[in-house]
Amino acid sequence: MKRYQGKREGYAVDVTVDGRPLNPRLDLWNHSPSGFEWGYGGSGPAQLALALLADHLGNDEEAVRLHQDFKHAVVAALPYQRWVFTSLELRLAVETLSARSGASQPEETGKGLPSGCEPNRLETL
Numbered sequence: 353m354k355r356y357q358g359k360r361e362g363y364a365v366d367v368t369v370d371g372r373p374l375n376p377r378l379d380l381w382n383h384s385p386s387g388f389e390w391g392y393g394g395s396g397p398a399q400l401a402l403a404l405l406a407d408h409l410g411n412d413e414e415a416v417r418l419h420q421d422f423k424h425a426v427v428a429a430l431p432y433q434r435w436v437f438t439s440l441e442l443r444l445a446v447e448t449l450s451a452r453s454g455a456s457q458p459e460e461t462g463k464g465l466p467s468g469c470e471p472n473r474l475e476t477l
Contacts (some may be wrong), residue, residue, distance in 0.1 A: 354439040356404060358390060360432065365389060367400060369407055377406045380416055390430040397427040408442045421449045 356374065358367045367374045367388050376399055378385060388403070389396025401423035405415035426445055 354408070356407075356437040356439075356442070357435070358388070358400070358430065359434045367403070374403050374407060377403045377412075377415075380406060380412055381419075390427050390435070391432050393424055393428045397423050401427045404437070404442065405446070408439060409446065418446065418449050418453070421452070422446075425449065 354370055356367070356369050358365060360366075365388050374388075376384075376388065378399075381398075381402055383402065384395040384399040387396060388400040390400055391397070398419065402415055402419040404427075405419050405422055406412055409415050422445065425448075
């Protein structure tokens with residue numbers, strides 16, 4: 353099982369997957385060439401959502417399709433200092449977002465994800 357971790361040190365953020373830097377996947381969509389962010393709905397969080405999904409899914413097209421919804425539902429509500437996801441938590445979030453993909457209105461930030469995927473339930477360091 354993969355482990356995704358984000359932590360903030362001063363103004364710098366570090367995002368890893370199994371201890372290695374997460375590829376930002378600027379080749380898929382260049383939202384934020386300056387890097388990842390989380391905790392709001394901007395370009396840095398969009399890049400993080402895309403990178404997490406692309407790594408987890410191994411399907412670039414699906415990652416592009418889901419990343420904005422994932423940004424609003426999950427990344428925008430991540431704790432400021434540190435967070436951790438497992439591949440299981442990502443799978444559950446993706447299943448929920450995929451089931452909603454026909455919805456016309458995005459869900460409120462951090463709402464409507466399966467138990468265990470809500471940002472306030474993620475493992476924090």
